[in-house]
Amino acid sequence: MARRSDHSREELREMALSAAEDIVVEQGYEGLSARKVAAAIGYTVGTLYLVFENLDDLILHINARTLDRLHAHMTASQTHCNDASDCLLQLGQVYIRFADEDPHRWAMVFEHRFSGDQVVPAWYQEKIARMFALVEEGLEPLTGSRTRDEVTQASRALWGGVHGICILALAGNLGVAGVDSVQDLTQTLIINYLKGFTGNVSLQ
Amino acid sequence: MARRSDHSREELREMALSAAEDIVVEQGYEGLSARKVAAAIGYTVGTLYLVFENLDDLILHINARTLDRLHAHMTASQTHCNDASDCLLQLGQVYIRFADEDPHRWAMVFEHRFSGDQVVPAWYQEKIARMFALVEEGLEPLTGSRTRDEVTQASRALWGGVHGICILALAGNLGVAGVDSVQDLTQTLIINYLKGFTGNVSLQ
Numbered sequence: 001m002a003r004r005s006d007h008s009r010e011e012l013r014e015m016a017l018s019a020a021e022d023i024v025v026e027q028g029y030e031g032l033s034a035r036k037v038a039a040a041i042g043y044t045v046g047t048l049y050l051v052f053e054n055l056d057d058l059i060l061h062i063n064a065r066t067l068d069r070l071h072a073h074m075t076a077s078q079t080h081c082n083d084a085s086d087c088l089l090q091l092g093q094v095y096i097r098f099a100d101e102d103p104h105r106w107a108m109v110f111e112h113r114f115s116g117d118q119v120v121p122a123w124y125q126e127k128i129a130r131m132f133a134l135v136e137e138g139l140e141p142l143t144g145s146r147t148r149d150e151v152t153q154a155s156r157a158l159w160g161g162v163h164g165i166c167i168l169a170l171a172g173n174l175g176v177a178g179v180d181s182v183q184d185l186t187q188t189l190i191i192n193y194l195k196g197f198t199g200n201v202s203l204q
Numbered sequence: 205m206a207r208r209s210d211h212s213r214e215e216l217r218e219m220a221l222s223a224a225e226d227i228v229v230e231q232g233y234e235g236l237s238a239r240k241v242a243a244a245i246g247y248t249v250g251t252l253y254l255v256f257e258n259l260d261d262l263i264l265h266i267n268a269r270t271l272d273r274l275h276a277h278m279t280a281s282q283t284h285c286n287d288a289s290d291c292l293l294q295l296g297q298v299y300i301r302f303a304d305e306d307p308h309r310w311a312m313v314f315e316h317r318f319s320g321d322q323v324v325p326a327w328y329q330e331k332i333a334r335m336f337a338l339v340e341e342g343l344e345p346l347t348g349s350r351t352r353d354e355v356t357q358a359s360r361a362l363w364g365g366v367h368g369i370c371i372l373a374l375a376g377n378l379g380v381a382g383v384d385s386v387q388d389l390t391q392t393l394i395i396n397y398l399k400g401f402t403g404n405v406s407l408q
Contacts, residue, residue: 028317110377111315153392159372161369162365195400196400199399
């Protein structure tokens with residue numbers, strides 16, 4: 001077993017996060033425990049808790065990294081889309097693909113519930129807000145005379161909608177098989193919503 | 205501790221389901237274990253496994269009862285709605301209210317993943333199909349020349365969408381507080397989708 005002095009605090013954090021991510025990828029969220037992470041990096045649980053407050057704190061940091069990767073994929077999709085509705089459809093597609101390729105880490109972002117008295121820190125909330133901001137920016141060219149509040153609401157409805165299809169479909173609850181069908185379903189949700197939102201039923 | 209002969213097999217099943225439901229309502233899905241259920245009804249875990257194959261089987265039966273109650277609420281809402289879009293909006297409202305009032309049992313239906321080799325039985329799949337059927341029936345008056353497949357797809361997109369808003373909002377991930385705001389968000393999703401789906405942007 002490695003001695004505490006073998007690694008800096010920063011190295012320990014990185015090792016623990018990586019090991020924890022591997023456990024989540026392989027065994028799902030339910031498979032994660034402080035004991036397993038400590039064993040994987042060759043330290044004690046006591047040492048792990050010198051660099052993370054508790055398991056919730058460790059999970060928060062894994063989720064933050066997942067949100068960063070998702071955000072990077074979503075941002076990248078916006079550089080080669082054709083028009084406003086195509087850009088929004090791309091956001092939806094990237095979201096579905098990400099969830100399909102990395103289902104356990106993706107699910108942990110949304111399934112983990114923090115202990116009752118734990119406040120979600122502002123830096124983490126900011127990562128969630130950034131995702132909405134991408135959808136709001138995508139909606140911008142279609143908003144016409146819509147108020148700020150209406151655009152905010154539309155971004156939440158769209159994100160929630162895509163998320164729901166994603167979560168139900170990937171869990172096998174929507175009676176659709178394969179990621180292509182999920183993509184089709186998401187497309188119809190987005191495009192029909194946009195037709196309604198803009199009043200332009202010829203949107204493609 | 206009660207003796208095995210104190211209750212019939214049917215009584216034991218009912219006692220175990222009720223006790224398990226109480227545990228889920230109070231402690232959430234994560235709080236459920238065969239040991240706790242057995243303790244609550246005053247029998248051994250061995251006896252519990254005489255009436256349920258395993259914990260998955262017990263969960264499946266709790267989820268079936270949850271789906272039955274949800275279906276009953278949704279059906280009831282369809283007897284006093286005004287027109288097609290109002291009826292669909294009511295379905296969404298009932299869904300959100302149900303999830304808000306009984307969050308743990310509702311979540312267990314969607315969050316529980318069955319062990320790899322377990323086949324979801326047909327009688328359970330039927331309960332899921334009944335929910336879609338309600339949405340499809342609601343869509344019926346609005347479908348115009350849409351094909352059967354398009355209506356099926358629309359029912360899945362709408363249910364998935366409402367589910368996603370529900371799950372994100374109730375977990376605090378949509379930046380909206382209170383069940384009223386969630387209802388508003390759901391309404392905009394449904395009504396904008398219907399406008400797009402029907403091509404009738406003056407739908408209310």
